[in-house]
Amino acid sequence: MNEILVLAEHRRGELREITFDLIARGRQLAEKAGAELVAVVLGRGTDGFCATLAQYADRVLVVEDDALRDFNSEPYQAVLAQLISERQPLLTLIGHTACGLDLAPSLAVQLDAALVTDCLEVEIDGGKLTAVRPAYGGRVRASLQAREATHRIATIQAGNAPSPRARDSAGEIVKLQSPLAEEMAYKKLLEYVDTAAGEIDISQSEIIVSVGRGIGDPKNITLVEDLANALGGVLACSRPVVDKKWLPKARQVGISGKTVHPKLYLAIGISGAFQHVTAIKGAGMVVAINKDPKAPIFRVADYGIVGDLFAVVPTLKEKIARAKAGK
Amino acid sequence: MERATREVFWNVSLVWFFYTLSALAIGAFVLGAYRIVSIWRRGWKDSRRGKPSASLSRTVADGLLNRKIFRNDRIAGLMHLCIMWGFIVLFVGTVLLTIHHDVAPFLFGTTFLVYSLVLDIAGLVLIVGVTTALVRRYVIKARPMNNLFDDGVVLVALLGIAVTGFALEGLRLTALEPFQDDWSPVGTAFAAILDGLPGQPQAWHGVIWWTHAAVSLGLVIYIPLSKLFHMFAAPTNIYLAAAEAATLTLEEREKLVGDFERTQMVSFDACTKCNRCENVCPSFAAGEPLSPRGFVLNVKAFARRKYGIETRLPGKARESVTALQVGDMIEEDAAWWCTTCRACVEECPVSISPMDVIRETRVAQMADGRKVPPTVRDMLRTMSKHNNPWEAGGSKRSRWRQELGAKDLSAGDEAEVCYWISCIASDDLRNQEVARAFIQVLSHAGVDFAHLGKEEGCCGEFVKRLGEDGLFEAIVENNYATFAAYGVSDLVTTSPHCFHTMRRDYPALREKLNIDGAPQLHVRHHTAAIADLLESGKLTFTRRLDSRVTFHDPCYIGRHNGLYEQPRRVLRALPGVELVEMPRSRENSFCCGGGGGRMWLESTADQRMAEIRVREAAAVKVDVLVTACPFCMSNLHDAAKTAGYAEVMEVRDIAELVAEAL
Amino acid sequence: MDIIVCVKRVPDLAEADIVIDRSQRDIEKDDLVFDINEWDNYALEEAVLLKEKLGGTVTTITLGDEDAEEVLRRALAVGADNAVHLDDAAFAGGDAYATAKALAAAIREMPYDLVLAGAQAGDDGYGQVGATLAELLGIPHATLVTSLEVDGKIARVRRELEAGLEEVMELGLPAVLTIQTGIxxxxxxxxxxIRRVARREIDVRKASDLGLSAAEVGAAGSKTxxxxxxxxxxxxxxxxxxxxxxxxAEKLAAIFASKGWLG
Structure with missing residues (x-):
């Protein structure tokens, strides 16, 4: 069918931001291809989601089932596989998220579909899927082309998409019968755990001074902490610092950590991997200090200093202290 | 006049019983000693030996004359000398008496009188020594000690033997009223004291005699079970101790059976827990969980559990101990705290090297891999991939080197001397200034020098100290290949660590690995190089510095290589410089905390070694704390700031002062 | 407990200047240093930790040219018992799907209770091989695993979601888990x-050994x-x-001051 299918992602009763990225991307592709944009909602008690999505999508397909209440790749895959085989969409878009990563590859195998993951850009032209995606940790961009296949699936990076445009009139909501017959016993979700519970909430701070792997050694972190204190901000970090257990998970800025919206985000020794910079998009001002002029962090920084953080940070702290004292 | 002699076993019945007991005690002693020696033999054998003459003179000085115990503590030296020689003379006296009684009587007349006098004096000396020890240990607590049950038992037993010995002599003199009292002055004095005892002296004598015998024989049994065994292990260790631990290639190590080198196994038993190493250990002083003494004793306990003869008894004990790994015995991460400053080695009265024992356990930990601290692990991985310990890009580093304006061998220049800049001086801003200053000095003196530019990798010194010998071997091979390719054999470096490893570790591997075309290296540290330039009149100073300075001896030029005078000569030659010494200097210098790979280990202790040191420098009221090592520079420079002395005292490299005075 | 760990040799780009090669489809690799993929390193450690706790064997498998053997040696040094090297010119240029297909063909023939792989690779970064492999083997999977406990025939895992959230799941074994860094x-x-395992045998297999034709693997067998x-x-x-x-520093302080952040 001449459709672009978009999988709505939700968790703990809320639609996730990625869904709107997918809708916006899907709409662009649908317009180009003269296709319909169809949102797919799998869950239980999804009326609210459907109403929201109907504002943007031409059609919303809903499958309600207890097994679909929370994301679980097994029932999700079963339902989606049936839906896609029936409807033969031009393309199915899934978020490149913890859910998408768990779902898309095995779904593609089941459908014998061509799959491109982690896409920055996607095109579907005459049934041919091409995509641009990062490789080598974001330091290279790869243009990919999918071979001829019955089905095509792409997982899309969060962000990078415009806000979705609402339709003039709400799209049609179609409730479908759940094809799930017996309970699937292989994989069970037991609970969600908030790893940052009880710790400082860095996302509440107006000024965040964040440190990355460029700090080299845990004992150097105090250097950055001192600067954070001088600025009256909080200390945060990027993923490698947490992986090395130099700072607790609660301090991590990034997709898998905290998404932040401070007025100042000062990134020190952070190269700016995708999963990090996505989480600081809401910052009022981004300042980056890094020794590598090619570091991707400079692409999102309002101000940059190319230099050795061990020289710049103490000097900056001193200047700030002096400026404060001068007042 | 009757010939003076002594009636052996006077007033003693059941002599056969005494002989039986003696035989049993000696048997127990032999068994205990065999147990220990058989543990020693489970260490692997290093074929290197020091020169016999050097080993002998060290054994005489440290073993017989207790030279190292006198170091920094004369009373302790005298005390030990008293106990040791008192004990030896009394022991020899007892042996002579046995010969006299059982083999060939010879203690008659003058011989006997002299014998009698010598033993009297020895007994007194022993009492003085043991009493001093007891007072120092338990009453005035002369220095921090770790008092164990063992220590008390040994002292009290020795005192008991000496006192009961005199009491017996006194009672015998009282009862027999013999001739020449003057030849047994202490015994005579005891006789006078014991004169007032009620009852027969014979009765008292009997009781005391058996007490004396029991304690003496008990002590014989106790020797191999206690620190007293050091009377054998210590001189053995002092004689065997090589100046440095063996350098082994990976191939050699693969063939080894055992956990430690044989001399190291001996050294565990040489330890008397005197605590001197702990008292000078900078890591311990900073409150970190490392005690060199504790470490050695831990390893000793490990060796006993794994290799003691009891493990050869049938049963399950054997199964569980043969699998014991060195790592199992090391408390938490103690091995990683050592800065390899060598203070413990310098201090140990009996030539134990806790430093090398610790490194050996690091080697074992490296091979296992699980307990290697993550920061060290990451650094070593970076090192093996990028040939430098920091993730500072090779391109950035060679760019900086090109900007130095000196000749660059990797760019095709030629020169007589190669300046080995070191990683830290290439990547650390403060130390880059030192490299520039030294280049200025070399240029001023007209030295024909060049650096290796992009071809200079890491020397691997801390890789070796951290126990990753395989990686070190690869680095050495690689560097020799670079030296061969660029015709480098004469090197000068601003880092004592590069200097030390190229001077000490490289030649041993060069010989063993038979590296093709590897040149014989002549390496100098820049303090020595500057001292030479000064001596040959190549440096003329035009500026007065007008400052009061002190010199912090870096461990790796000082204790490890004995360069104490050169830096001081240079400093004294600088116009307007007044050199004062800190209380701990030269051999007693206190480590900054940067050696042994410690630059990659964060301390969790309350204090930092460098801060302790900076406070010492501040206490002698200097304007400049001078050092000659990039790690010292880095640590002390930092500590001066964190300890609040940044405004009153600078931390500078000796090369910077020299450059400034030109 | 028999565990299979999939590992990959990838270039370490931390210090490298990246240059696209003349084919425009790859980067210049001559001057790069290589290492085990970071995620796989955590997967390998997890496998060996499990073995040390529960007993059993660890078999490590990689697909790549002859140089890829070094990551297998590394894995043996860590504590893997066996190493399988899928090495065939036909495997070259494969995408995640083709790679997973070859791995599945090899793994299908071995006994296993658990298959571990890195959550993604530092080069391609598809994040796809593990889950694809699971589906090809017909067993369940969980991706982005940050903790793992095995209890009989059940694996209890934590998966990393977004915003500091994790989910706790149970899977029946055998299963494929993809491991996140920091586990x-x-x-x-x-x-x-590594020297100690230098002479250990590595099981080298070609496409034909796995019953696969050249058209099914590598670039030819890819979907992208x-x-x-x-x-x-x-x-x-x-x-x-x-x-x-x-x-x-002065300029930046002035900018902060002008915003009123230094008041």
Whole structure:
């Protein structure tokens, strides 16, 4: 069918931001291809989601089932596989998220579909899927082309998409019968755990001074902490610092950590991997200090200093202290 | 006049019983000693030996004359000398008496009188020594000690033997009223004291005699079970101790059976827990969980559990101990705290090297891999991939080197001397200034020098100290290949660590690995190089510095290589410089905390070694704390700031002062 | 407990200047240093930790050219018992799907209770092989695993979601788990350790050994192909402050002051 299918992602009763990225991307592709944009909602008690999505999508397909209440790749895959085989969409878009990563590859195998993951850009032209995606940790961009296949699936990076445009009139909501017959016993979700519970909430701070792997050694972190204190901000970090257990998970800025919206985000020794910079998009001002002029962090920084953080940070702290004292 | 002699076993019945007991005690002693020696033999054998003459003179000085115990503590030296020689003379006296009684009587007349006098004096000396020890240990607590049950038992037993010995002599003199009292002055004095005892002296004598015998024989049994065994292990260790631990290639190590080198196994038993190493250990002083003494004793306990003869008894004990790994015995991460400053080695009265024992356990930990601290692990991985310990890009580093304006061998220049800049001086801003200053000095003196530019990798010194010998071997091979390719054999470096490893570790591997075309290296540290330039009149100073300075001896030029005078000569030659010494200097210098790979280990202790040191420098009221090592520079420079002395005292490299005075 | 760990040899780009090669489909690799993929290193450690706890065997498998053997040696040094090397010119240029297909063909023939793989690779970064492999083997999977406990025939895992959230799941074994970084503290592998396993045998297999034709694997068996690589635009969004350290620090402090953040 001449459709672009978009999988709505939700968790703990809320639609996730990625869904709107997918809708916006899907709409662009649908317009180009003269296709319909169809949102797919799998869950239980999804009326609210459907109403929201109907504002943007031409059609919303809903499958309600207890097994679909929370994301679980097994029932999700079963339902989606049936839906896609029936409807033969031009393309199915899934978020490149913890859910998408768990779902898309095995779904593609089941459908014998061509799959491109982690896409920055996607095109579907005459049934041919091409995509641009990062490789080598974001330091290279790869243009990919999918071979001829019955089905095509792409997982899309969060962000990078415009806000979705609402339709003039709400799209049609179609409730479908759940094809799930017996309970699937292989994989069970037991609970969600908030790893940052009880710790400082860095996302509440107006000024965040964040440190990355460029700090080299845990004992150097105090250097950055001192600067954070001088600025009256909080200390945060990027993923490698947490992986090395130099700072607790609660301090991590990034997709898998905290998404932040401070007025100042000062990134020190952070190269700016995708999963990090996505989480600081809401910052009022981004300042980056890094020794590598090619570091991707400079692409999102309002101000940059190319230099050795061990020289710049103490000097900056001193200047700030002096400026404060001068007042 | 009757010939003076002594009636052996006077007033003693059941002599056969005494002989039986003696035989049993000696048997127990032999068994205990065999147990220990058989543990020693489970260490692997290093074929290197020091020169016999050097080993002998060290054994005489440290073993017989207790030279190292006198170091920094004369009373302790005298005390030990008293106990040791008192004990030896009394022991020899007892042996002579046995010969006299059982083999060939010879203690008659003058011989006997002299014998009698010598033993009297020895007994007194022993009492003085043991009493001093007891007072120092338990009453005035002369220095921090770790008092164990063992220590008390040994002292009290020795005192008991000496006192009961005199009491017996006194009672015998009282009862027999013999001739020449003057030849047994202490015994005579005891006789006078014991004169007032009620009852027969014979009765008292009997009781005391058996007490004396029991304690003496008990002590014989106790020797191999206690620190007293050091009377054998210590001189053995002092004689065997090589100046440095063996350098082994990976191939050699693969063939080894055992956990430690044989001399190291001996050294565990040489330890008397005197605590001197702990008292000078900078890591311990900073409150970190490392005690060199504790470490050695831990390893000793490990060796006993794994290799003691009891493990050869049938049963399950054997199964569980043969699998014991060195790592199992090391408390938490103690091995990683050592800065390899060598203070413990310098201090140990009996030539134990806790430093090398610790490194050996690091080697074992490296091979296992699980307990290697993550920061060290990451650094070593970076090192093996990028040939430098920091993730500072090779391109950035060679760019900086090109900007130095000196000749660059990797760019095709030629020169007589190669300046080995070191990683830290290439990547650390403060130390880059030192490299520039030294280049200025070399240029001023007209030295024909060049650096290796992009071809200079890491020397691997801390890789070796951290126990990753395989990686070190690869680095050495690689560097020799670079030296061969660029015709480098004469090197000068601003880092004592590069200097030390190229001077000490490289030649041993060069010989063993038979590296093709590897040149014989002549390496100098820049303090020595500057001292030479000064001596040959190549440096003329035009500026007065007008400052009061002190010199912090870096461990790796000082204790490890004995360069104490050169830096001081240079400093004294600088116009307007007044050199004062800190209380701990030269051999007693206190480590900054940067050696042994410690630059990659964060301390969790309350204090930092460098801060302790900076406070010492501040206490002698200097304007400049001078050092000659990039790690010292880095640590002390930092500590001066964190300890609040940044405004009153600078931390500078000796090369910077020299450059400034030109 | 028999565990299979999939590992990959990838270039370490931390210090490298990346250059696209003449084919435009790959980067210049001659001057790069290579290492085990970071995620796989955590997976390998997790497998060996499990073995040390529960007993059993660890078999490590990789697909790649002859140089890829070094990651297998490394894995043996860490504590893997067996190593399988899928090495065939036909495997070259495969995408995640083709790679998973070859791995599945090899793994299907072995006994296993658990298959571990890195959550993604530092080079391609598809994040796809593990889950694809699971589906090809017909067993369940969980991706982005940050903790793992095995209890009989059940694996209890934590998966990393977004915003500091994790989900706790149970899976029946056998299963494929893809491991996220930080799940453990990988041990150090010394040169001596690698030397010790230098003579251990590695099971090398070609496509035909796996019953696969050249058309089913590598570039030919892929569902996607790379058309072109490019370097991302270097364009900066804002200003790079110029001058000495003191000057740039002063400038930045002035900017902060002008915003009123230093009041």
């Amino acid at each position: 453990n503290e990988p041990r150090y592998v010394s040169i001596a350790g 192909e790379i058309e072109k690589l490019s370097l991302p635009p270097a364009a900066q969004k804002g200003d790079i402050l110029e001058g000495s350290t003191a000057v740039v």
